[in-house]
Amino acid sequence: MHWAEATCNLKAKFNLSGYKNVEKKKVVIGGMFPIHMRIASSDSNTSRVPVSSGCEGFNFRTFRWTQTMLFAINEINLRPDLLPDTDLGYVIYDSCFTISKAVEGTLTYLTGQDEAVPNYRCGSGPPLGALVGAGGSDLSIATARIMGLYHFPQISYCSTCSALNSKFQFPTFLRTTPNDMYQSTAMAQLVLHFGWTWVGTIAADDDYGKYGIKDFKEQVEEAGVCISFSETLPKVHSPEVIQRIVETVIESTAKIIVVFSSDVDLSPLIGELLRHNVTNRTWIASEAWVTSALINQPGVDSLLGGTLGFAVKRADIPGLQRHLLDIDPYDPLTEEFWETYFQCTLNYSRALSQANSTMSKTGTPDGLCSGTEPLDKIKNTYWDVSQLRITYNVYKAVYAVAHALHNLEHCEEGHGPFTGKTCANISDFEPWQLMYYMKNVNSDGELSYVTVGYYNVSESSNITISSDSIIWNNQDLMPPRSVCSENCQPGTRKGIRQGEPVCCFDCIPCADGEISNLTNARECVLCHEDYWSNDAHDECVPKIIEFLAFGEPLGITLIVISAFGALVTIAVVVVFILNVNTPLVKANDPILSFSLLFSLVVTFLCSIVFLGEPQHWSCMTSQVALALGFALCLSSIMGKAAVLMLRALALKASRARAKAAARAAKAAAEAAANSGSPDVIMSSTNNMDVSGVPEKDKLTCGHQRAMATVATLLQAIACTVWLLTLPPHPIKNTSAQNIKIILECHEGNVVFICCIFAYDIFLALLAFIFAFIARKLEDHFSEGKCVTFGMLVFFIVWISFVPAYLSTRGKFMVAVQIFAILASSFGLLTCIFLPKCYILLVKPERNTEELIRARSKPRDSTLTGTSASLGTAATDINSTTASTAIDD
Numbered sequence: 001m002h003w004a005e006a007t008c009n010l011k012a013k014f015n016l017s018g019y020k021n022v023e024k025k026k027v028v029i030g031g032m033f034p035i036h037m038r039i040a041s042s043d044s045n046t047s048r049v050p051v052s053s054g055c056e057g058f059n060f061r062t063f064r065w066t067q068t069m070l071f072a073i074n075e076i077n078l079r080p081d082l083l084p085d086t087d088l089g090y091v092i093y094d095s096c097f098t099i100s101k102a103v104e105g106t107l108t109y110l111t112g113q114d115e116a117v118p119n120y121r122c123g124s125g126p127p128l129g130a131l132v133g134a135g136g137s138d139l140s141i142a143t144a145r146i147m148g149l150y151h152f153p154q155i156s157y158c159s160t161c162s163a164l165n166s167k168f169q170f171p172t173f174l175r176t177t178p179n180d181m182y183q184s185t186a187m188a189q190l191v192l193h194f195g196w197t198w199v200g201t202i203a204a205d206d207d208y209g210k211y212g213i214k215d216f217k218e219q220v221e222e223a224g225v226c227i228s229f230s231e232t233l234p235k236v237h238s239p240e241v242i243q244r245i246v247e248t249v250i251e252s253t254a255k256i257i258v259v260f261s262s263d264v265d266l267s268p269l270i271g272e273l274l275r276h277n278v279t280n281r282t283w284i285a286s287e288a289w290v291t292s293a294l295i296n297q298p299g300v301d302s303l304l305g306g307t308l309g310f311a312v313k314r315a316d317i318p319g320l321q322r323h324l325l326d327i328d329p330y331d332p333l334t335e336e337f338w339e340t341y342f343q344c345t346l347n348y349s350r351a352l353s354q355a356n357s358t359m360s361k362t363g364t365p366d367g368l369c370s371g372t373e374p375l376d377k378i379k380n381t382y383w384d385v386s387q388l389r390i391t392y393n394v395y396k397a398v399y400a401v402a403h404a405l406h407n408l409e410h411c412e413e414g415h416g417p418f419t420g421k422t423c424a425n426i427s428d429f430e431p432w433q434l435m436y437y438m439k440n441v442n443s444d445g446e447l448s449y450v451t452v453g454y455y456n457v458s459e460s461s462n463i464t465i466s467s468d469s470i471i472w473n474n475q476d477l478m479p480p481r482s483v484c485s486e487n488c489q490p491g492t493r494k495g496i497r498q499g500e501p502v503c504c505f506d507c508i509p510c511a512d513g514e515i516s517n518l519t520n521a522r523e524c525v526l527c528h529e530d531y532w533s534n535d536a537h538d539e540c541v542p543k544i545i546e547f548l549a550f551g552e553p554l555g556i557t558l559i560v561i562s563a564f565g566a567l568v569t570i571a572v573v574v575v576f577i578l579n580v581n582t583p584l585v586k587a588n589d590p591i592l593s594f595s596l597l598f599s600l601v602v603t604f605l606c607s608i609v610f611l612g613e614p615q616h617w618s619c620m621t622s623q624v625a626l627a628l629g630f631a632l633c634l635s636s637i638m639g640k641a642a643v644l645m646l647r648a649l650a651l652k653a654s655r656a657r658a659k660a661a662a663r664a665a666k667a668a669a670e671a672a673a674n675s676g677s678p679d680v681i682m683s684s685t686n687n688m689d690v691s692g693v694p695e696k697d698k699l700t701c702g703h704q705r706a707m708a709t710v711a712t713l714l715q716a717i718a719c720t721v722w723l724l725t726l727p728p729h730p731i732k733n734t735s736a737q738n739i740k741i742i743l744e745c746h747e748g749n750v751v752f753i754c755c756i757f758a759y760d761i762f763l764a765l766l767a768f769i770f771a772f773i774a775r776k777l778e779d780h781f782s783e784g785k786c787v788t789f790g791m792l793v794f795f796i797v798w799i800s801f802v803p804a805y806l807s808t809r810g811k812f813m814v815a816v817q818i819f820a821i822l823a824s825s826f827g828l829l830t831c832i833f834l835p836k837c838y839i840l841l842v843k844p845e846r847n848t849e850e851l852i853r854a855r856s857k858p859r860d861s862t863l864t865g866t867s868a869s870l871g872t873a874a875t876d877i878n879s880t881t882a883s884t885a886i887d888d
Contacts (some may be wrong), residue, residue: 014104015052017333018093019070022125025089026427029073029401030109032133032143033066034097035059035333037264038237052104055096058340059264060382061293062135064324065157065394066092066333069132071323072398083406086426089126094333095134097264102139106131106146127429130155130401130438132394136262136288137161137180137208144173151432155400157393158312160287161207162215172435176393176400177312180208180286184215186310187258187284192223199284200228200254202245202269204261205235212260212286228254233265246272249281258284263292273303285309291389293381312389320395321385325375341380344369404437490517490538493524510537512738530732532739543734547613547743548811555611558818565604565825572833573597579840584847587783589643589701592636595708596832599633603825607818614730619745623728624719626821627756628712633828634763635711637787639704641770644784648774715759722752742810767791786832793827 017035022028037057073088093105109131111122130153134143140159147154148171156164156175160183164173191199201217203209209232217227229252231245246269249257259266266289279302290309329338335346344367345351351368375383385391411423417436418424424433488494488507493516495506510516510524515533527533527540534541549555576593579585585593606625609618726749733742747753768791774784801820808816839846 013052014108015054016093016101016105016108017055018091018105019066019331019333020091022089022091024087025126026086027129027405028089028091028126029129029398030131030133031066031069031090031092032095032102032105032131032135032139033069033092034062034135034139034264035066035094036096039096039098039101052100055094055098055101057264058336059097060337060341060380061263063333063337064382065391067324067327068317068320068391068394069398071317071320072395072402074323075319076399076402082402083409086405086409088129088402088405095139097135097139097262099139099142102134102143103146105134106143110146110150110152127427128152128431129405129434130431132157132397132401135159136206137164137211138206140164140173141170141207144170148172151430151435153401153404153431153435153438155397155438157397158288158390159208161211163207163211172431174400174438176396177390180212181215183287183310184212185219187286188216188219188223190284190308191220191225191256191258196256197225198228198254199225199256199258200249200252201230202233202257202259202261202266203231204233204265206265208262208288209233209260209265213258216258216260228252233261233269235265237268242268242272245269246276246278249273250276250278255280256282256284259289260286261289263289270300270303274300278303283307283309287312287389291387293384312393314387314389315392317385317388317392317395320388320391321383324383324385327375329369329371337382338369338371338373341375341378341382342369342373344373346371400438400441403441404434407437407441408434488516488520490515490519490521491536492516493521512537515540529734530741543739543741545741545743546810548611548814550612554811554815558611558815558822559608561822562604562607562818565822565829566601569597569600569604569829572829572837573601575837575840579847582840582847583849584836584839589640589704591701592639592704592708596633596636596640596828599629599636600825600829602629603633603821607821610814610818614743614745616729619728619730620723622745623747623753624723627719627760628715630760631715631763632708632712634760634767635708637791637828637832638711638763638767638770639707641767641774641784641787642707643704644774644787645770648784711763715756718752718756718759722749722756725749725752728753736809740810744810744814764791764794768795786835790828790831793831794824797824797827 018031035058036055037059038055039053040056041053069092070090073090076082077087091109093101093109095102095105109128112125112128131143131147132155134140134154134156135158137159138161140154140156141161141164144154144164148169151172153172154174156173156177158177159175160177160180162179162181162184164170164175165179165181199220201213203213213230217230221227229248231248233245234241281303283304283306285307287310290307291311296304327334329335329346339345345354346369348365348368351365354365354367405426408424408429409426411417413423414421416423418433424430486507488505492507492509495508497505510533513533514524514526515537516524517538524537530543531540532543533539548558550559573594576585576590576597580590602625606622606629609622609625612618728745728748731744731746733744736742768788771784771787771791775788797820801816804816805813805820
């Protein structure tokens with residue numbers, strides 16, 4: 001030791017502040033807290049022994065942590081059940097939230113005196129217990145590397161960085177706060193939960209920020225989230241860097257910003273963002289600043305309102321608030337706290353000089369603290385104990401050290417954990433010996449023994465236990481459970497963990513449609529196809545049976561509409577029967593009109609068959625009746641439209657011939673006039689009326705009826721084959737919806753049903769084409785136009801039906817199909833028969849042969865000349881005769 005003293009030279013003077021009480025103490029516990037926010041700037045003078053910089057920016061929150069450690073040590077020293085024969089001392093340093101200060105404090109603490117001598121313990125006081133600290137993760141990493149060299153215990157209260165998990169690098173580091181790996185995962189899950197895929201990230205330029213944001217980014221990027229920007233907050237305040245980060249935030253379109261930082265590092269950025277009035281951002285906060293009063297200042301709600309984050313679990317510490325309010329102001333650190341808190345000074349000379357000799361009424365300088373100011377008069381985060389989170393971690397850390405020292409002190413010789421079953425001496429132990437107890441902290445009270453049962457070998461029931469006499473650990477009256485995994489309740493199944501014993505398993509919820517009704521079930525049981533699992537997945541319940549019933553409101557509505565349509569159609573039939581001998585009804589074959597009306601009655605009524613629980617007869621009847629009804633309807637319309645088309649074509653041809661005859665007569669008249677010949681008069685005789693339309697149609701009523709009959713007969717043959725081979729039949733559809741059984745009709749042979757309804761579409765197309773050609777047939781009734789509009793309505797309804805049908809499920813598919821049937825039937829009935837009924841009932845005077853017959857537009861022309869005149873009419877040029885009258 002003399003050699004060391006002779007060769008030791010002081011290389012630098014450390015400037016440390018804190019609390020120290022080691023006199024007459026048996027063991028000393030170290031502490032390190034970032035009471036100030038940063039180190040003060042200093043000159044770089046190299047002409048004298050270097051002195052470390054002082055600190056500035058007093059932090060009331062971390063000062064509360066410091067006082068909590070003092071409170072816990074005082075509380076332990078007063079307890080008779082914990083370290084009853086040992087008084088704890090303390091050495092607490094201010095790390096100033098700076099790595100260099102943390103290292104200075106660590107070296108000084110290990111040395112035992114104000115000057116640090118690395119690798120030597122120069123102090124002669126009580127042994128050192130453990131270090132509580134040193135604040136942020138980067139500070140703890142720096143101190144843990146030094147403490148680990150000597151196997152000196154260190155227990156942190158707020159260092160959450162995942163890098164500190166490595167026992168290879170930090171063998172003696174312990175903590176009472178969760179690992180950041182869990183926080184990063186939680187923040188990633190929060191982002192994924194809300195479906196945010198475009199986020200920005202900001203991290204402090206230290207191990208806490210770098211490791212935390214790295215873990216977060218890896219998890220969200222793997223899930224498909226994109227990072228808009230990634231910025232780093234400077235440890236040393238830099239307005240240029242802060243300004244650049246603000247510009248990045250403003251320019252980015254990301255509305256979600258994840259921040260892994262302490263409140264001290266983030267505070268300058270918050271201030272600059274407020275000055276730029278940055279709003280409309282949602283912030284995801286790490287635990288280091290989400291509950292910080294430094295960030296939660298008045299006026300920040302426009303920026304930080306709606307911030308989400310994860311906080312350390314809170315707790316209550318009885319008696320702490322009284323301790324915080326009863327501190328003595330006359331101490332170096334407490335004095336600075338008092339002066340900062342009350343904006344006054346405790347130094348009389350300084351107050352006198354600052355007041356410029358101005359005295360108060362009491363004769364004291366203005367600005368002088370009395371030292372008795374009440375701390376609870378000013379609202380401050382220092383004495384607010386409603387959110388004790390990291391403060392509680394400090395409290396737990398001190399108690400963890402105390403319990404380890406208690407176990408070390410009460411070790412029994414010959415039963416100790418060290419070589420030769422020896423114990424350590426509480427007055428002179430090595431750090432690694434305390435480290436053993438730190439990793440095996442288990443606090444016990446005094447033990448007493450009570451008889452709770454008997455064991456008798458001679459009796460068959462050789463053991464008797466009185467459970468009521470047993471007081472289990474933690475004063476629990478119920479027996480403890482010692483299992484690797486808790487029982488899997490009904491609704492879950494056991495999932496084996498690879499590489500672990502069979503008693504270790506995960507409880508996996510049963511999938512939808514599966515249940516387990518036993519505890520620790522190995523597999524989930526699939527419910528029968530007519531059943532589904534309940535919400536708890538522990539019972540199969542019958543599925544909801546769904547079909548469009550007669551009695552439900554929708555079914556009743558459809559029945560009423562169908563019956564109304566059928567009654568209206570029957571009423572039209574009655575009207576036609578009463579007027580069967582009138583020209584309007586007789587025109588274009590009344591039998592086809594009656595067959596068309598009959599088919600509409602069938603289509604209206606067949607829609608009712610689609611309702612109710614599907615049966616074999618109803619499935620076959622509904623589809624066949626619909627197919628045959630539309631076949632008869634469309635073939636009748638086709639027969640009517642064919643005659644109208646032929647009339648229109650004949651009219652068009654006669655008009656063309658009339659034009660040609662007119663041109664020829666005009667030319668003859670002009671020639672006669674020029675030659676002085678007598679007038680020429682031309683007349684025609686053929687089988688056409690004045691309209692140019694033949695008096696007899698090429699297609700007779702028999703032809704029309706034959707067309708309709710054959711077309712309908714073909715559909716009937718196809719439906720018969722369909723019913724004989726693979727007819728429609730009722731089925732239970734369990735695949736459309738998991739919780740429902742949909743009762744519906746299966747079409748049977750898909751090819752047949754496609755061909756049958758394709759045939760109906762073919763008939764509809766023919767009818768539409770014929771009617772479209774006949775739309776310009778001139779008469780006072782315009783039946784061609786009526787048929788054309790009716791077919792247009794038919795096509796519009798069924799084209800709209802396809803997407804509506806495919807986008808629905810269950811009973812609503814049936815409802816959509818019925819609506820399409822009713823809409824198309826009403827469309828045909830209205831367009832084709834409403835105009836006729838209007839004439840029959842309202843305008844009977846128009847029901848005449850002349851008004852019903854097709855007519856031609858007037859095409860009279862008068863030719864004049866010097867000696868001849870010509871009168872022409874619509875004639876057949878090939879059937880004309882000429883007569884000449886010579887005037888005397």
